[in-house]
Amino acid sequence: xxxxxxIVLVVLxxxxxxxxxxxxxAQEPAKVVSQPASVLPNLNQLTDAxxxxxxxxxxxxxxxxxxxxxxxETISQGWRVLDGALxxxxxxxxxxxxxxxxxxxxxxxxxxxxxxxxxxxxxxxSEDEKRAxxxxxxxxxxxxxxxxxxxxxxxxxxxxxxxxxxxxTGRPQDATKPVGEWNHVKLVYRGAHVEYWMNGxxxxxxEIGSADFNQRLAASKFATWPKFAKNNTGHIALQGDHxxxxxxxxxxxxxxxxxxxxxxxxxx
Numbered sequence: 001x002x003x004x005x006x007i008v009l010v011v012l013x014x015x016x017x018x019x020x021x022x023x024x025x026a027q028e029p030a031k032v033v034s035q036p037a038s039v040l041p042n043l044n045q046l047t048d049a050x051x052x053x054x055x056x057x058x059x060x061x062x063x064x065x066x067x068x069x070x071x072x073e074t075i076s077q078g079w080r081v082l083d084g085a086l087x088x089x090x091x092x093x094x095x096x097x098x099x100x101x102x103x104x105x106x107x108x109x110x111x112x113x114x115x116x117x118x119x120x121x122x123x124x125x126s127e128d129e130k131r132a133x134x135x136x137x138x139x140x141x142x143x144x145x146x147x148x149x150x151x152x153x154x155x156x157x158x159x160x161x162x163x164x165x166x167x168x169t170g171r172p173q174d175a176t177k178p179v180g181e182w183n184h185v186k187l188v189y190r191g192a193h194v195e196y197w198m199n200g201x202x203x204x205x206x207e208i209g210s211a212d213f214n215q216r217l218a219a220s221k222f223a224t225w226p227k228f229a230k231n232n233t234g235h236i237a238l239q240g241d242h243x244x245x246x247x248x249x250x251x252x253x254x255x256x257x258x259x260x261x262x263x264x265x266x267x268x
Contacts, residue, residue, distance in 0.1 A: 102236065
């Protein structure tokens with residue numbers, strides 16, 4: 001009888017441990033899978049409609065042609081083309097800029113970040129500001145889930161503007177996708193008017209040189225930077241400070257402002 005009782009106890013213990021172990025496994029975080037650029041539609045190509053509208057590709061998906069490091073004539077080995085994406089691969093990358101310069105445009109691109117990454121996009125950048133590409137306002141890119149990350153989140157105008165509060169969470173709206181997945185960005189620069197979009201959601205808009213903008217600028221670390229947000233035209237910049245961010249489908253639609261808008265620009 002004792003032997004049978006022992007056998008029953010062993011079986012019950014095995015069942016309990018098995019269930020306990022399964023419970024632990026179920027609580028483990030899901031493995032982050034980094035999506036290849038090949039999942040993106042029309043990878044690094046313009047549709048016929050985009051070509052007719054005047055869109056331009058800023059990245060051909062095969063080479064780094066059209067890009068160089070800020071303040072230099074070439075691009076570092078810290079930037080590589082991997083699986084059709086322009087990727088920052090190590091700390092030697094540095095910030096890169098387009099060879100060409102642009103004034104009024106719509107810029108669209110796809111990006112993804114690994115855990116803890118931090119990067120950004122700046123527009124209308126000039127090289128006469130020696131603080132890297134910070135003559136342009138930064139569209140922040142990073143891992144929003146990083147508990148030790150920047151207080152500024154992806155899609156914000158760094159130190160100036162952030163999306164409105166989400167009524168369900170009480171926190172600024174967050175339309176970013178999980179780490180390792182591709183996000184789609186749209187930036188509009190029309191004279192003094194700027195718009196930031198993330199995955200089809202309009203995060204914010206502002207007018208450079210307006211009373212509201214100047215008040216926010218005066219309260220930021222950029223207040224004493226004489227070249228900050230002063231350019232009517234300039235390069236597009238991608239940051240390479242830390243975190244192996246990747247970009248793809250980088251395209252731009254330039255346009256000419258009507259005379260009345262040009263004459264009424266608020267930018268100084």
